[in-house]
Amino acid sequence: MTEPANNSAPEATPLRRDGNAHYYNQINPPATHFIEQTVAVHLRLSDDGTRWIVDGPSVDGHPLDSTYDDLSATNDECACSQPEECRRRRDYAEALPLPTGAELLAMLAAALDTPAEPMTADQASSWAGRPLTADELDRLSEAIPHSSIPEAIDTIVASWD
Ligand SMILES: [Zn+2]
Numbered sequence: 001m002t003e004p005a006n007n008s009a010p011e012a013t014p015l016r017r018d019g020n021a022h023y024y025n026q027i028n029p030p031a032t033h034f035i036e037q038t039v040a041v042h043l044r045l046s047d048d049g050t051r052w053i054v055d056g057p058s059v060d061g062h063p064l065d066s067t068y069d070d071l072s073a074t075n076d077e078c079a080c081s082q083p084e085e086c087r088r089r090r091d092y093a094e095a096l097p098l099p100t101g102a103e104l105l106a107m108l109a110a111a112l113d114t115p116a117e118p119m120t121a122d123q124a125s126s127w128a129g130r131p132l133t134a135d136e137l138d139r140l141s142e143a144i145p146h147s148s149i150p151e152a153i154d155t156i157v158a159s160w161d
Contacts, residue, residue: 018110033086034078035093039064059101066098102145
C-alpha cells in the first residue's frame, strides 16, 4: 500500500537529514498532520553497577513497545480541521510496525543529523574498495547489527582480557 506523502508547504526552517522538519508546526496553518507514537527503550544498570545500559529486550530484533496505555498511534494534538483525513492517516500509521532497536538507532542519528557510523567513512570505503556515499554508509550502518560483525567484534574484544 502506497500512501501519498503529506503535502508540504515551503519550509521556513531547515530540514533534518531525514527530510523532515525538526518540530511539528501548529502555529501556521499546519502543512502536515501530527500523528504520534512513542517507544520504550528499557535500561538496566550495567553489570559493573556504574551506568545505565540498554537492556537486552530492547535490542532483540523485535519492534520496541509503545508506551501509550492503549499502544495506539494518536492524532489528539493535531491542529488540522480535517478529522476524516486525519483519522485515515492515523489508521495508516497504526498499521506501521514500530522500529526495532537497530532501526531506532538509525532514526535517532537522522533526527540528530549525526551519521550513525560504526567506523569512519574512510575506513568503510577502504574495506569496500571504493568511496561510499552517505546513503551507502547509512545502509551499511543499518546492516551491520544484523551481520556477523558484532560477534566478530565481541570475539576480538574478549580476546584482550
Ligand atoms: Zn490532522
